[in-house]
Amino acid sequence: MKTFQKIFMQSKLLMLLWISWGHLTVQGTDVQLYTPYTHIAVPPGESLNYSVDIINRDSIIKTCDLYLADFPRNWDYKFTANNWDVSQIAVLPGQTKTIMLQVNVPFAVNKGNYTFNIAAKGLATLPLTVNVTQKGSLKSEFTVDQASMQGTASSNFTYRAHLKNQTGEKQLFALSTQVGPGWEVVFKPNYQQATSVEIEPNQSKDISIEIKPPHAVNAGKYSIPVEATTGKTHAHLDLEVEITGRFALELTTPTGLLSSSITAGGEKQIDLLVKNTGSSPLENIRVSASKPQKWEVKFKPDTIPFLRADENAVVVATVKAYEKSIPGDYVVSMTAQTSEAVSNMSMRLSVKTSLLWGWMGILIIVVTLGGVVFLFKKYGRR
8 A cells, every 4th residue: 555655656746747847848948049159258349249049849839029138228239130120030830040139339338247138028038248348438538748839820830649549449540620721730640641540449649740820821829620530439639829920021112123323432322111021020120231342331220129010111221332433233232130030132223433523534635635726726837
């Protein structure tokens, strides 16, 4: 009797186990999810592509609603099959269907492990883990040693900038700027002129930025915006150029005539026009001359204390020719200059004999002729 009871109890236990196994098969193992790579390490900004098998071990068709459970915030994903986005798939009994899962890790993400589940609603789940190997960011850093420089319109401004890729993958940055007509901006990463630069994750590159203003630019402050952009990130830098002015000077005459005449030993007054043709004031403009030997040149005034942009000043040059100058053309070179600008002018002067010497010559000729006539009358008949 005891043996019979023991056999009965064992049979009952086996029956319960069989029922339980059948129940588990229906509830949890009739549909299975499978992918070979369940733990992947990637940098920020990476896109992961999983091949996921949906296995139907049941004897009926299974319709699976697909989603990701416990998915990290700000990440995104999609299921695809045959180039279609899918969210539900039907699997015949005893067959397997394969879908693709794309998971996009954002750039702005902290370092660490992120675990989520592929779920076929009410049928099966498959845990996946993504290990983000480093802290990421959407931004890149653009800095400069000195953002503002001062100089004249003829100056070249060179800035030393540093561009850091703070994302989790290598980036090709396009370098650009928006400036007005006549401005020239040249980028030199690696000491070579270029319009782009490639930077590894969390690495920096030094970039030389050379700026040349237009020749006729007015004095003032100018902002030069500089951009470093990719399809996923960008960095901005504002440079400033302060133009103190363009210094330019012109020395001429009011009429533009650069020739005249003078008598030997005589004086000639010549009006000179000193023009400030730049965009900045000029101070202490000195006027001087380079003259033929033993000539004299004096200026009134010989120094102009201050001259605003686009203003003129008149200087009177008094030129005295050497009294024994041989008739002909002589050149007197005149210069107006400051510490910032200089202008030269050449005046051609034709020397003529003095009228006094002419009359004296005529008188000598007349006296000579008179003497000849007298001698002819007195001794001519003998």
